[in-house]
Structures are given as structure tokens and as C-alpha cells.
Amino acid sequence: MTDFTMAPDTVALARRVRDFVIDKIIPFEKDPRLTQHGPTDGLRDELVALARAEGLLTPQAPVALGGMGFDHATQAAVFEAAGWSTLGPVAMNCAAPDEGNMYLLGRIARPDQVEQFLRPMVAGDRRSVFAMTEPGGAGSDPSQLQTTAVFNGNDYEISGLKWLITGANGARTWIIMARVPENPHGPSGPTLFLCEGDTPGIHIERVMDSMDRNYVEGHAVVRFEGLRLGPTQVLGEVGSALRYAQMRLAPARLTHCMRWLGAAARAQHIALEHARVRTAFGKPLVEHQGVNFMLADNEIAMHQCRLAIRHTAWLLDQDVRARHESSIVKAFVSEELFKVADRCVQILGGIGVTGETVVEMIFRDMRGFRLYDGPTEVHKFAIATQLLRTGTAFAEPT
Known part of the structure; x- marks a missing residue:
């Protein structure tokens, strides 16, 4: 129970x-x-x-x-x-992305990799990136991975273009996903590599303009050209990157929800305080049914989100994989909290679209939340697939 x-x-x-x-x-x-x-x-x-x-x-x-x-x-x-x-x-x-990267490194990194890359991250002394997303390649479907890591028997030469690489500028721990082609020297397939950010061959071309601004140093376009990494710089096993990515995403998508619930609660607090003191048509906004209904809808939504988050967190603490449940939470919470932020902008009126309060920033940042760690549509597809596989609308935790 x-x-x-x-x-x-x-x-x-x-x-x-x-x-x-x-x-x-x-x-x-x-x-x-x-x-x-x-x-x-x-x-x-x-x-x-x-x-x-x-x-x-x-x-x-x-x-x-x-x-x-x-x-x-x-x-x-x-x-x-x-x-x-x-x-x-x-x-x-x-x-993000450090929290999810720490989780992944803690699960699959070798002891020497933990000492070099993970322990300084835990201490707050360095940041990290997870370099997967590509223009026209890997994204919500990581199997479309185009970046290659050609193995010649001695080292891997990594080549490719990535974008939306969060925090790339200044990050020192790099997790890079690349496809190892068939070769006579060893296994192949999508693989994770671990290296220092100043390794020759990592070229940060530019930081992209984006609607959100809550991630340290933004999102970058990165080109790998002449990047050579040895076999000891493979993270985990060659060919297992897609499985590792899923291992990282289940808890990471849940922690996104936790953090953004706090931001939504802040927006609600600001909107409520404004509605108490701002008057229109002879009375405070909060006494107008249209406004207090929006505030009530926000409170209902946040309560539902909190319960969904805590249920899935409880499942994870019972050593349940909870992939199905975390997809449900990510799809539901990201959509509901964006509605909360949108209603807060509406309640604030003109100042809601300005920098006079942080609600405008929360609203813009929240829009990205609906896409990161899988857009809603991908999660809904996974949820429906699970229902079809089990043949029941009351699937056991997975």
C-alpha cells in the first residue's frame, strides 16, 4: 500500500x-x-x-x-x-542534465571513472553534458543515431554533429553517444563514451538561442571532428547505449517533474497575491469567478501532479523500474503544469507577459519541459503500447 x-x-x-x-x-x-x-x-x-x-x-x-x-x-x-x-x-x-548524468555514472561507470568524472560532479566542482541529440538524427528516437565512432583496433574516431547539447559550454564531464560500425576488432552498435571537455576534437560551434533560460550556459551546437578516444573511455559496454539511455531517463523525467512542480507553485503564489490586491470593476480580482476558478484549477492540477510524482517515486524506492508510470507522470505533469503557468500569466494580465515577475520566465521555461526527456506524444505512444501488450487498463507496475 x-x-x-x-x-x-x-x-x-x-x-x-x-x-x-x-x-x-x-x-x-x-x-x-x-x-x-x-x-x-x-x-x-x-x-x-x-x-x-x-x-x-x-x-x-x-x-x-x-x-x-x-x-x-x-x-x-x-x-x-x-x-x-x-x-x-x-x-x-x-x-538537469547533471542530476541525470550523475545517476547514470553511478550505475555503470568503472571505479576509476567514478573518481575522475563523477566524484567531482557530486562535489559541485564540475558540470556535465549528455551529447545525444542530432539535427535530423537522434532525438526522441535515439535509434536514428548518426554520429559514428570508427574503431581501428586501438582507438575510436568519433565524427558527427550534435545540437541542443545542454550546458556544453564549460562542461568538463562529457558523455557522448555514437554508433560503432561493424568492425573486425570488436562489438558494434550505439555506445556511450566518457571524456574530458577539453579533449581535442570537441568543437563547440555556437550556443543556440532558445525560449528557455534555466539551464547553465544554454544549449549548444557541437561538432566532433578528429575526436579520438581509447577503449578505456567507453562507458559501460559497447552497443548498450540505448539501454543505458532508458536507464537514465526513467528517474530523470521524474525529477524534472519534481522541480517544475515547485516552479508552478511559485507562479501560483505570485498570481494569488496579485489577485488579492489588484482590483477591477469594484472588487479584488480574486472575487471574480473567472479568476478564482483559474486559481482553483491550478490547485487541483498541482495536487494531482504531486500525487502522481510521489506514487512513482514510491515505486522506484521499491526497486520497481516504473518505466510505464514515469511516462504517465512525465506526459501528465508537463502538460498540466504548463496550463498552470499559462493561467498564472492570464491572472497577472499585462505584467504577466513582462519581466516584472518571474512568471513570464517560468512560462517560457515550462514550454521546454513538455519536450525535454521525451515529448508528450512519445510518452503517450509508449503508454498505449504497454496497454496493448498487457491487454488491460490496469497494468502492474513495470
Whole structure:
């Protein structure tokens, strides 16, 4: 039986995180280093130092690696509290893509790779990228991978063009997905590689203009040309990249939902405060049925999202893979929270489309959430496929 009761220490921790974000992080939302391409590395470093001083760094990583070691259910409360500002997860070192990359490295990296690449990430000393998406190639369908890693028996030569590579500019831990063609020297297939960001052959061509700005250093176009990596730089097994990508995505799509629930709650708070003091036609906006219905719809949606998130977090803590459930949550939560943000813009009226509040930024950033880690349509297709396979609308957790 699912128990949604949060332990008193978890409640206290979430309040502590919320207070930290309000007192120490929100003042940076007007910092010029929060650019149209996201926070700069300099801003990130300053925020991370604040979280480190508060003992709130990397809540998702194991204690043995220097993290706080929280299970998924605790993360649900902590990440929501951190998401009260889009800079909160950046400060606490639990933002995408680093959070998902840490999870993956913790599952499949060799001990020497953990020491070189993962442990400094957990400490907040370096950032990472997951270089998969390609123009015309891998994306929501990673099997369309075009980047190649030709193996000559001694090393792999990686060639290809990637884009929408989040945080590429300045990242030091690189996870690269490339296809190893058939060769006489060893196995082939989609493969993950692990290397330092300053390895010759990694060329960051430009940072893309995008509608969101909550990811450190934005999204880049990256060309791999003359990139040579040895067999020891393979992450996991050759040919297993698609399986590893799915391993990473199930919890990562859930933590996206946790963080954005916090942002939606912030937007609702701002809209509610505005509706209380702004008057129109002789009374406060909140007393107009059209407005208070929107506020009620937001509260209903966020309650449903919170329950869905916590249920799937509970399943993961029971060692259930929960791929089906995480797809349901990602599809449902991303759509519902975007509606919440949209209604908050509507309630705020003219200022809702300006930078006078953070709601406009949350609205734009939330639009990307509907696409990242799989668009809604891909998840719905996976959900329907599972229903067809099981022949029931009440499938067992998977």
C-alpha cells in the first residue's frame, strides 16, 4: 500500500530548502549573469557555494560519494522546494542534465571513472553534458543515431554533429553517444563514451538561442571532428547505449517533474497575491469567478501532479523500474503544469507577459519541459503500447 505520509524530518528539510531558496537564491534572479542563454558558470559557482555552506548540496547522490543520499520519495519533497526558484536546483547541484548524468555514472561507470568524472560532479566542482541529440538524427528516437565512432583496433574516431547539447559550454564531464560500425576488432552498435571537455576534437560551434533560460550556459551546437578516444573511455559496454539511455531517463523525467512542480507553485503564489490586491470593476480580482476558478484549477492540477510524482517515486524506492508510470507522470505533469503557468500569466494580465515577475520566465521555461526527456506524444505512444501488450487498463507496475 502506498503511504503518502511524509516523515517529520522530511517536512522540516523541505521547509529548510524552501527558506534557503527564498532567502539566499531568489535575490540572484535579477543578476545580469542570468542571461538569455541561462546562468553563467560564474553565477552557478557562486550559487553552489551558498548551498554547500548550508549543507544542501547534491541531495540525490549517495553519501559515499559526498551527496546527501536521499531516496526518491525524499527527493520529491526536496526538489519541489528547490524548484521554488529555477536557480534553486542549480545551486543545490540537482538540476538537469547533471542530476541525470550523475545517476547514470553511478550505475555503470568503472571505479576509476567514478573518481575522475563523477566524484567531482557530486562535489559541485564540475558540470556535465549528455551529447545525444542530432539535427535530423537522434532525438526522441535515439535509434536514428548518426554520429559514428570508427574503431581501428586501438582507438575510436568519433565524427558527427550534435545540437541542443545542454550546458556544453564549460562542461568538463562529457558523455557522448555514437554508433560503432561493424568492425573486425570488436562489438558494434550505439555506445556511450566518457571524456574530458577539453579533449581535442570537441568543437563547440555556437550556443543556440532558445525560449528557455534555466539551464547553465544554454544549449549548444557541437561538432566532433578528429575526436579520438581509447577503449578505456567507453562507458559501460559497447552497443548498450540505448539501454543505458532508458536507464537514465526513467528517474530523470521524474525529477524534472519534481522541480517544475515547485516552479508552478511559485507562479501560483505570485498570481494569488496579485489577485488579492489588484482590483477591477469594484472588487479584488480574486472575487471574480473567472479568476478564482483559474486559481482553483491550478490547485487541483498541482495536487494531482504531486500525487502522481510521489506514487512513482514510491515505486522506484521499491526497486520497481516504473518505466510505464514515469511516462504517465512525465506526459501528465508537463502538460498540466504548463496550463498552470499559462493561467498564472492570464491572472497577472499585462505584467504577466513582462519581466516584472518571474512568471513570464517560468512560462517560457515550462514550454521546454513538455519536450525535454521525451515529448508528450512519445510518452503517450509508449503508454498505449504497454496497454496493448498487457491487454488491460490496469497494468502492474513495470
